Amino acid sequence: MKVTVIGTGYVGLVTGACLSEMGNHVVCLDVDPEKIRILKEGGIPIHEPGLLEIVQRNVAGGRLEFTTDVEAAVAHGTIQFIAVGTPPDEDGSADLQYVLAAARNIGRTMTDFKVIVDKSTVPVGTGDKVKAAVQDELDRRGIRLDFAVASNPEFLKEGAAVADFMRPDRVVVGADDERAILLMKALYAPFIRNHDRMMVMDLRSAEFTKYAANAMLATRISFMNELALVAEKLGADIELVRQGIGSDPRIGFHFLYAGCGYGGSCFPKDVKALIRTAADAGQPLQLLQAVEAVNDRQKLVLVDKVVARYGEQLTGKTFAVWGLAFKPNTDDMRDAPSRVVIAELARRGAKLQAYDPVAVPEAQRVLAGTPGLSYADSARAALEGADALIIVTEWKEFRTPDFEALRESLADRTVFDGRNLYEPKLMRSLGIEYHGIGRP
């Protein structure tokens, strides 16, 4: 099938690449000439395991193309995915200007039937706005053309996005047009061959599903983070509690890990946007407001522990920081807890030696000018001359370090672990002072 993907960000690029992998002819459009240049030269502008190979293979096979030419891109696909950014406005609501500009571009230049699919995470009701924008452009041109609008939210996890796209646990499609539903079924059939995991629903329910999913997951995390604080007071171990409750199938094990807060491009933004949408609809979400407040607090939990140990003034202290990305297997620093931890410790005069397997260039960009912050080439090098270690992201290579070497490198033999990677008892037996989250 002929598919156009508008926006070559995270979602757009993964979508375009994976669809081309199944034989579709995909054209990806972006207004940013720099991104298109990188892609045309056989690179990708983001870090995502497995993506580069798929892009290169399908570009070579002629099934995947990149362009900045709006007219050509709109002319190409019967299916037009809109996967542009929806950054939060000042008030937390999603800014729809890029989505609606894409819709208008389609309306302005289309010459035959199109299925216009919202892939970006957009507030409930955006599908109707997209319809109106396209229709308005057609009216201006004084022509009548058929089109359908659908919602197809993505549930990709960064670092596992290719696998998530190739083997989705569900494909949600919101549409009322029969042709649109049939085309979407045909497009996704190769990805859900063993059993039909497509759920067709109305546009608004599909749009809401995405927010509800992310809000639920964020809620679980904040709930566990708050319980972890209580566990510390009560002398209980949140890790054992997690296992104790997770074994109940009604609860399940996923997304119950206490830590130093959630970050990334989705949870913080979507939680904010849903709080806003609900308030605008006259039905404020009290629970979700608390989820957000708890997370803002939780990003400071490592700082609190450091301050409790060393005092407010940290001048003369050096900390190794392991992990900068908001989670492993990505270089994404958006709303990463590391940003809060580093800013707060630097403000108190600490020296910081940070290491991350892939996010250092991105960190250098977003943390430029942070006093006392330097970067190390390896986890080991970050420890050199440090008083204590702070772990912010749970990269695999941090899971089983040489503990004795670690102890000997740290002047104070102290570890603040924001991701509960180690057994407190083991650390104690090794002579390491260990501060986890919600653990005795």
Ligand code: UDX
């Ligand atoms: C998320 C959703 O999982 C995905 O379905 C949606 O499409 C986009 O948002 P992503 O942001 O890539 O994906 O990351 P995810 O793996 O969900 O982690 C989000 C944050 O929660 C990370 O900062 C992670 O460290 C944190 N987290 C996750 C916890 O603190 N505890 C957990 O138990 C799980």
